[in-house]
Ligand SMILES: *[C@@H]1O[C@H](CO)[C@@H](O)[C@H](O)[C@H]1NC(C)=O
Ligand SMILES: *[C@@H]1O[C@H](CO)[C@@H](O)[C@H](O)[C@H]1NC(C)=O
């Protein structure tokens with residue numbers, strides 16, 4: 157049945173030019189990516205397709221006689237204590253604490269006393285990054301099938317309804333079908349092959365020890381007759397990693413593992429061969445000796461656990477017992493993925509185009525003209541990528557979990573944290589994806605322990621913890637010195653920004669037990685540090701408290717009272733007050749100090765810096781001072797009664813107008829050292845917040861035209877052969893799109909009315925559509941339907957056991973409903 161359509165296509169191909177239509181089995185909804193030729197081996201970032209379960213991940217070109225699957229293991233990093241036993245997270249030594257305290261005092265004075273409020277460098281408090289390392293790829297799985305002849309009727313596709321990648325082709329008289337996925341419940345990836353013939357030609361499986369340049373040659377051996385074991389080192393010295401791959405078959409198959417020495421060396425390069433199978437599948441698992449639970453002082457910050465072998469072996473055994481047939485593994489994977497994704501659904505009224513492959517759809521896509529189907533697909537693809545990269549022991553990094561090289565751009569850092577890691581998670585709560593826990597574990601286990609040392613040594617602050625911009629999996633909490641790098645290094649607010657995510661998780665889920673055990677300790681640790689760090693402003697002498705020194709992210713001036721820092725800290729202090737009752741904390745003194753400091757601090761309502769030095773021609777990539785527009789609320793919900801202070805009595809309109817002017821002047825995301833996808837998506841989300849549908853749509857569609865490849869990876873720089881995959885625009889995109897449809901920014905206090913704005917920036921290209929299951933802060937879920945550009949219905953369901961708060965629903969500036977969010981109630985609004 158499945159191949160009937162292919163057979164018809166074969167006949168057509170012989171007579172006329174081939175009629176193109178989506179492959180058989182492709183979702184009728186259009187929810188997937190499909191292509192009619194394999195990805196080019198040298199075009200990894202633009203043509204290969206990703207699969208992943210968070211622990212391991214892979215990309216594949218969709219080869220035929222040979223499939224070359226790039227393998228990734230989430231914790232495979234060079235550097236850290238595995239490379240250098242004295243590695244200390246890029247920090248000063250404890251003995252330098254006194255000198256640092258002096259240096260800090262000198263820097264602060266110099267900034268306060270500088271006539272223009274800036275100084276030129278702070279190198280003396282930065283630290284050589286030492287063994288910073290890079291996230292590394294783990295090699296390739298090579299699957300070869302002994303078949304020759306011309307390939308016809310080729311298709312490859314990624315089914316986003318099931319999270320399965322497929323390749324289908326005909327060779328000779330046989331049609332082959334390979335499918336690959338990474339199962340989260342099994343923590344394993346699987347590649348399965350079958351064909352229209354009853355017996356498959358001979359299959360060979362090898363793990364390439366040659367194709368992955370930069371990694372020391374690993375050993376590939378036969379663990380048993382059907383299992384390959386790869387054991388290698390990411391670098392010498394460096395952590396050990398292991399991949400175990402086991403073949404299973406149906407039919408009267410023979411599986412043989414052949415150990416073979418690489419000519420001229422000791423290294424082993426074993427292969428598996430399969431003959432006589434009707435179908436075969438190879439399951440692989442991977443791990444390293446990295447242990448996230450060994451990153452504190454009790455473990456000497458070693459991050460070292462046991463060899464991964466035993467746990468990988470039992471993992472693999474559990475998914476390859478005789479009772480775990482392929483269909484069962486596959487069904488469990490699809491069920492798990494759909495359970496994660498299905499609570500939320502979006503329609504933009506799109507009509508799927510099932511006759512144009514995804515690469516052609518992308519190539520034809522134009523700014524402002526748009527293509528609603530492509531825009532919808534990118535939304536789903538963003539959610540797919542987060543599902544495939546966030547659910548491991550570590551959070552999604554700069555490339556999710558997908559890298560090709562042993563050393564990657566920006567180390568594929570877990571975590572440029574002055575926008576990138578944050579943007580990765582912007583849409584997680586609202587689209588109800590249960591993927592954020594590893595992000596919080598990562599901060600608790602790798603940021604907080606070493607960050608407490610940094611607080612002490614660098615800032616002479618004995619409470620709480622601090623991190624800076626560039627972080628990896630070994631607790632790099634110091635200021636990373638690279639030239640005069642204050643614009644990157646001087647960012648002690650990275651964890652403050654992350655606290656938006658921590659607070660939001662509680663606000664959206666109302667999960668009190670999680671908040672008490674993990675959320676609150678994170679908030680408190682970061683707040684304790686920053687309450688000590690704020691100091692009286694001796695430059696303006698306006699009786700406010702400011703940060704000093706500060707850099708607005710990636711801007712050169714080293715100054716005081718950066719808008720971004722002040723807004724973030726103000727929001728954090730609000731979160732402390734809002735969360736105090738639920739936290740179970742009885743430390744009233746702490747609460748009182750926080751509220752009093754909050755009162756006195758500069759609220760950060762400035763264009764980039766407190767010192768007025770903004771230039772209207774600064775088209776910088778970052779929009780740091782608009783943090784309070786999105787994802788924060790210090791600007792979006794500006795309240796003069798609590799954010800005004802001596803010398804300033806702006807109204808909310810003043811502040812929003814200033815934000816708009818500033819956004820216009822920052823340009824469209826093509827400035828110097830710019831033209832990345834993420835900055836366009838960031839601009840789009842801000843335009844949506846300002847309720848400007850046309851600017852929102854221009855920027856969103858501009859990002860798609862300019863920064864997305866034919867595999868829909870987002871790229872920087874755009875569209876060149878050396879384009880680098882950066883996942884942030886893929887993951888920022890769903891948030892930007894959603895922000896045009898429904899907004900519910902946070903508020904300073906739970907007694908302040910929570911405003912849910914529907915269709916704030918609906919582009920004319922999306923006249924009708926619906927959202928089902930959007931989470932709204934305050935423990936609510938929202939369904940929305942619109943038609944002809946107007947809302948049709950809104951339904952808001954309030955969870956059990958939530959704290960009732962005042963809510964209003966707004967459309968086009970009019971309040972269309974006003975209620976108190978009493979537990980277990982439903983509010984419906986018709987139009
Ligand atoms: C460092 O902190 C200690 C304890 O709070 C304080 O006594 C000392 O004056 C601080 N040093 C400097 C140089 O600020
Ligand atoms: C600020 O003043 C200092 C010293 O007066 C000078 O070196 C520096 O270039 C000035 N910075 C700016 C941004 O004008």
Ligand SMILES: *[C@@H]1O[C@H](CO)[C@@H](O)[C@H](O)[C@H]1NC(C)=O
Pocket residue numbers: 158333335349350351352
């Ligand atoms: C090949 O396997 C896939 C996935 O299990 C299945 O859907 C398909 O029917 C199989 N095809 C044949 C010809 O057995």
Ligand SMILES: *[C@@H]1O[C@H](CO)[C@@H](O)[C@H](O)[C@H]1NC(C)=O
Pocket residue numbers: 302358
């Ligand atoms: C591959 O196929 C060819 C032709 O059918 C055959 O001669 C050869 O023995 C096969 N190789 C293996 C490893 O099965």
Ligand SMILES: *[C@@H]1O[C@H](CO)[C@@H](O)[C@H](O)[C@H]1NC(C)=O
Pocket residue numbers: 298362363364365366418419425427
């Ligand atoms: C190991 O074997 C595979 C498959 O036979 C081959 O592609 C690869 O080049 C071999 N590696 C080395 C280093 O010989």
Ligand SMILES: *[C@@H]1O[C@H](CO)[C@@H](O)[C@H](O)[C@H]1NC(C)=O
Pocket residue numbers: 380381
């Ligand atoms: C591998 O297969 C051979 C031949 O069937 C058998 O003698 C041997 O015991 C098997 N080894 C393992 C480890 O299963």
Ligand SMILES: *[C@@H]1O[C@H](CO)[C@@H](O)[C@H](O)[C@H]1NC(C)=O
Pocket residue numbers: 373374375387388389422423
């Ligand atoms: C590979 O095997 C050789 C020979 O047994 C051994 O010396 C080497 O340490 C092994 N390499 C790794 C990474 O385990």
Ligand SMILES: *[C@@H]1O[C@H](CO)[C@@H](O)[C@H](O)[C@H]1NC(C)=O
Pocket residue numbers: 694695696697
């Ligand atoms: C601010 O106050 C400090 C301490 O009182 C003083 O030294 C400084 O000159 C004042 N700065 C200005 C610009 O007035």
Ligand SMILES: *[C@@H]1O[C@H](CO)[C@@H](O)[C@H](O)[C@H]1NC(C)=O
Pocket residue numbers: 803804805
């Ligand atoms: C504050 O508002 C008042 C009345 O609107 C106005 O007269 C005054 O100039 C404002 N002050 C500042 C500092 O803008």
Ligand SMILES: *[C@@H]1O[C@H](CO)[C@@H](O)[C@H](O)[C@H]1NC(C)=O
Pocket residue numbers: 523823824826854858
């Ligand atoms: C974006 O800005 C650049 C530089 O000003 C301009 O050349 C380009 O046309 C703009 N693109 C769009 C879609 O507005």
Ligand SMILES: *[C@@H]1O[C@H](CO)[C@@H](O)[C@H](O)[C@H]1NC(C)=O
Pocket residue numbers: 820847848849850851
């Ligand atoms: C959107 O922004 C543009 C550019 O600033 C402006 O011309 C237009 O009037 C704005 N539209 C709305 C609805 O505010």
